Amino acid sequence: MAEIGKDITKAKQLLQNGNLVAIPTETVYGLAANALNPEAVAKIFEAKQRPSFDPLIVHTYSVKKALEYVSEINPLLLKLAEQVWPGPLTLLLPRKSCIPDLVTSGLDRVGIRVPNHALTLDLLKQLNFPLAAPSANPFGYISPTTPQHVDKQLGQKINYILDGGGCEVGLESTIVGEENGKITVYRLGGLSVEEIENIINEQVEVQLNQSSNPKAPGQLKSHYAPSKPFLLGNLKMLLSNHSDKKIGVLAFGNIAIEPGNKCLVKNLSPTGNYKEAAIHLFSYLRELDELDIELIIAEPLPEIDLGRAINDRLKRAAF
Numbered sequence: 001m002a003e004i005g006k007d008i009t010k011a012k013q014l015l016q017n018g019n020l021v022a023i024p025t026e027t028v029y030g031l032a033a034n035a036l037n038p039e040a041v042a043k044i045f046e047a048k049q050r051p052s053f054d055p056l057i058v059h060t061y062s063v064k065k066a067l068e069y070v071s072e073i074n075p076l077l078l079k080l081a082e083q084v085w086p087g088p089l090t091l092l093l094p095r096k097s098c099i100p101d102l103v104t105s106g107l108d109r110v111g112i113r114v115p116n117h118a119l120t121l122d123l124l125k126q127l128n129f130p131l132a133a134p135s136a137n138p139f140g141y142i143s144p145t146t147p148q149h150v151d152k153q154l155g156q157k158i159n160y161i162l163d164g165g166g167c168e169v170g171l172e173s174t175i176v177g178e179e180n181g182k183i184t185v186y187r188l189g190g191l192s193v194e195e196i197e198n199i200i201n202e203q204v205e206v207q208l209n210q211s212s213n214p215k216a217p218g219q220l221k222s223h224y225a226p227s228k229p230f231l232l233g234n235l236k237m238l239l240s241n242h243s244d245k246k247i248g249v250l251a252f253g254n255i256a257i258e259p260g261n262k263c264l265v266k267n268l269s270p271t272g273n274y275k276e277a278a279i280h281l282f283s284y285l286r287e288l289d290e291l292d293i294e295l296i297i298a299e300p301l302p303e304i305d306l307g308r309a310i311n312d313r314l315k316r317a318a319f
Ligand code: TXA
Pocket: 025, 027, 028, 029, 030, 031, 054, 055, 056, 057, 090, 092, 104, 107, 109, 110, 111, 115, 133, 134, 135, 136, 171, 172, 173, 175, 214, 215, 216, 217, 218, 219
């Protein structure tokens, strides 16, 4: 069990001494260390059991500060940063040499973002270094959206969890960069493709690599996964094909489950609201994973708005 509290001074001191602290953001909780100290960063990989080919996002408190760590920025990406930060957007930008190789896994670009959470912004302003932070979950498992989620899985391995309550977005940041002159989305997330296109006034490429050696990775095919079997498909068909099992259903919108099916239903948003569904996604998956059931099933949402990013997580969880 880690200590959970709202003491920024304590978090600051631990981080200054090269220790790990879990921090709240609007997307998911992060497992943070001094991004400029390779020994501190190494502790993140160890605690998460994360492969070192998977680079980390650097967190800071303003656009101006972020620009100190990169050598250039495409004007459209700058426009995005100015409109969205603090917010659920990570930019991949050419890094300056002050960013250690371990943070970027030796890649030329650094992932950088300004998270939208008052407590964490306050902390970042008091530190004279940025924070490297992946989601605060064991590698491959569901991302945490409450301090308790973090404590349950990583509590033994970290010194302090800064308590910022439940995450207001619930999906990781959208990762965006430039590829052959085109603005490119590498990971769908809390900022929808539609919102990005509205801001930059042009179409983006979406390049969600699915390889075992990803450029960005939540690009791994299997990720965000519960430990119970998880199937994605048509709910009616899945229910009738598995009528012998105790089933947990992750539902969305106004769905009716036939009486007689012995199943537990968690509805991401009975009214079909994508923002609400995003907020609930990871915590409901965890709840279902912990219930006395044999199988979790879900049906893809419509491929619009945050539905697209939610489907991306569901597919990886089911893979
Ligand atoms: O919302 C978020 O982005 C959360 C909060 C804590 O900020 N962080 C997060 O980190 O989701 P993580 O490590 O779980 O996922 C970050 C993804 C990884 O899949 C990584 O491969 C990719 O970002 N990434 C980070 N830096 C990169 C880089 N320099 N080049 C390519 N991909 C990068």
